[in-house]
Amino acid sequence: MNIDILTLFPEMFNSIMGESIIGRARNKGIIKINPINIRDFSKNKHNRVDDYPYGGGSGMVLMNQPLFDALKSITQNRKNSRIVYLTPKGKTYNQKIAKVLSNEENLVLLCGHYEGIDQRIIDEWVTDEISIGDYVLTGGELPAMVLIDSIARLIPGVLGKSESFIDESFYSGLLEYPHYTRPSNYKGRKVPEILLSGNHKLIDEWRTKESIRITIERRPDLIAKLFKRDDISMKEKVKLKKMINEVIKISNSKV
């Protein structure tokens, strides 16, 4: 996968996206992360990239010319690029969007700055507007890195054998079950007996029920969404409903 990032701060990417799992995936050539400095495309004699907003008001807007030229130069070689503008006004990012984007061959991430970019660049070039949450950051660089990290780990070969995303929170639609490692008794706090039993069927069942319990407690909205999904069969939904009822019964009996 090729990821081109249009930014005023390319160095931010080379440091953070050069480490750990993403750094390894880059070294193996599974993903190519290419930060491009918008300023390099400025035709202004002082290399300016911002201008005043029409209609007045505070703040500046990223100029059209450098953005237009940068987008034209990137898409010349990559005709089917998906162009994502990171903006608080965009669709709120989630694991489902990460999955969709992880199937793309060419991705362009456009990082705004100041008050943002000219609407005409959005209208002409941008295929998706994405927000990473209901808060405002100073620039699109951190949001772009959030996207890259979450997308890259879904690409085959990026995670090692010991690091799987299948069981993780959100992938299945539920939050993940709790993890434990050695020792089995840590300062009097014991690992749940079932995890030491070696019975994988019972362990899987315990994990699913724990996932359900945590999701009901923290994100009941996710449970409701599961029942609306088309990729889960009626039979599986009935099984899930049964497990949910069992979990609710157990937690009610604890009160």
Ligand SMILES: C[S@@+](CC[C@H](N)C(=O)[O-])C[C@H]1O[C@@H](n2cnc3c(N)ncnc32)[C@H](O)[C@@H]1O
């Ligand atoms: C100061 S913000 C601009 C905010 C904009 N004036 C508004 O009110 O919607 C500068 C840039 O940071 C990025 N940004 C800030 N918050 C973001 C968020 N929650 N999600 C994605 N991008 C964000 C965008 O690229 C934006 O153009």
